Amino acid sequence: MNNVEITDAVLVHEYMQGNEIALSKLINRHQHRIYSFIFSKVFDRDVAEDIFQDTFIKVINTLKRGKYNEEGKFLPWVMRIAHNLVIDHFRRNKRMPKFDNSGDFNIFSVLSDSDLNIETQIIKDQIENDVKELIKELPEDQLEVLTMRIYKDMSFKEISERTGVSINTALGRMRYALINLRKIIEKHNLVLTN
Amino acid sequence: MRKLYTKKLSKKDQLKDLGPRKETVQFLLNYSKALRVVETRGIKFGTILN
Numbered sequence: 001m002n003n004v005e006i007t008d009a010v011l012v013h014e015y016m017q018g019n020e021i022a023l024s025k026l027i028n029r030h031q032h033r034i035y036s037f038i039f040s041k042v043f044d045r046d047v048a049e050d051i052f053q054d055t056f057i058k059v060i061n062t063l064k065r066g067k068y069n070e071e072g073k074f075l076p077w078v079m080r081i082a083h084n085l086v087i088d089h090f091r092r093n094k095r096m097p098k099f100d101n102s103g104d105f106n107i108f109s110v111l112s113d114s115d116l117n118i119e120t121q122i123i124k125d126q127i128e129n130d131v132k133e134l135i136k137e138l139p140e141d142q143l144e145v146l147t148m149r150i151y152k153d154m155s156f157k158e159i160s161e162r163t164g165v166s167i168n169t170a171l172g173r174m175r176y177a178l179i180n181l182r183k184i185i186e187k188h189n190l191v192l193t194n
Numbered sequence: 195m196r197k198l199y200t201k202k203l204s205k206k207d208q209l210k211d212l213g214p215r216k217e218t219v220q221f222l223l224n225y226s227k228a229l230r231v232v233e234t235r236g237i238k239f240g241t242i243l244n
Contacts, residue, residue, distance in 0.1 A: 023226050027219055036212045052214045056222045064231045065238050 008074035041086045055082040142177035
């Protein structure tokens with residue numbers, strides 16, 4: 001009569017009484033069904049593994065706290081927990097979509113690191129220094145407006161108030177500053193690009 | 195090349211014999227053994243023993 005299978009209800013009861021082997025039997029008995037169910041929804045082994053683990057952590061916590069009641073069957077109850085966790089997973093991913101690189105498409109081929117590497121950073125610094133030297137050749141009024149606008153990030157209204165000229169005059173000086181700067185760059189055959 | 199010479203399993207075949215890793219099951223059994231629930235003044239606390 002050893003072939004008679006112990007029911008889930010008996011194993012759950014034994015586990016709640018402290019028999020750890022009963023949990024092992026329950027997991028072994030239902031692991032494939034529960035895991036397959038989760039995998040059929042998420043189609044990702046790692047995610048399925050995580051959800052399977054979280055499902056049984058909930059099961060263990062509930063049983064150990066004695067909160068489980070025998071109203072329903074064990075397996076449907078576990079499946080319901082797994083189902084809810086799958087829904088949680090999709091809700092989370094909807095807010096923060098996950099890109100995996102398992103297929104042919106690699107997300108990193110279209111995403112680039114916006115930070116400059118050391119070489120481009122050095123070039124950028126050199127260009128900025130060159131530009132600072134070049135603008136010194138501009139007439140004083142144009143240099144003043146350009147410095148306030150570009151380096152001090154002031155608005156044209158603030159520039160006009162500070163320099164005592166109208167906004168239109170400030171705009172005009174800025175325009176001529178840029179035109180003259182281009183002329184200086186062309187004259188010296190300078191290349192100011194990365 | 196692997197894609198060209200290996201047969202792609204159908205979804206039904208993929209679901210067959212699927213199961214969690216042994217490590218996951220072992221983790222759950224260890225977690226269960228380590229978890230102790232203590233009741234104090236009607237409130238149940240879960241503690242993980244090392």
